[in-house]
Amino acid sequence: MQSPCIDAGDSSVVTEPFDIDGNSRIQGAQVDIGCYEAPDGDRDGMDDSWEIANIGNTASTNVDDNDHDGLINIGEFVMGYDPLNEFNILAFIWSGVLTHLLLFGTVFPRTSIAFWKL
Numbered sequence: 001m002q003s004p005c006i007d008a009g010d011s012s013v014v015t016e017p018f019d020i021d022g023n024s025r026i027q028g029a030q031v032d033i034g035c036y037e038a039p040d041g042d043r044d045g046m047d048d049s050w051e052i053a054n055i056g057n058t059a060s061t062n063v064d065d066n067d068h069d070g071l072i073n074i075g076e077f078v079m080g081y082d083p084l085n086e087f088n089i090l091a092f093i094w095s096g097v098l099t100h101l102l103l104f105g106t107v108f109p110r111t112s113i114a115f116w117k118l
Contacts (some may be wrong), residue, residue, distance in 0.1 A: 003032075008030065018115035020036060023036075023037050050077055
């Protein structure tokens with residue numbers, strides 16, 4: 001459930017460009033009520049700063065697949081993948097008769113590895 005304070009303030013009275021954490025003060029249609037600006041002004045589940053840094057805008061939705069790799073943008077956001085790199089995907093690597101390696105390709109330097117036996 002979204003807070004009723006998001007986009008509920010009067011932007012015309014804003015005197016400071018940043019909230020208490022240093023985020024841009026107005027990120028949605030209006031300023032948020034309170035000392036923090038919600039990091040997801042377009043309410044798609046992805047921080048707007050991440051969208052701008054990784055996609056270039058906030059126009060893409062959480063169900064778009066900008067790099068056409070089969071993983072939608074919200075998945076790219078959660079996993080820390082690059083939404084414009086089709087090669088940031090889940091990979092299975094055969095590493096022996098009874099042991100397998102599951103490798104999640106993430107943004108350097110993060111890598112998640114899980115081992116399991118059959």
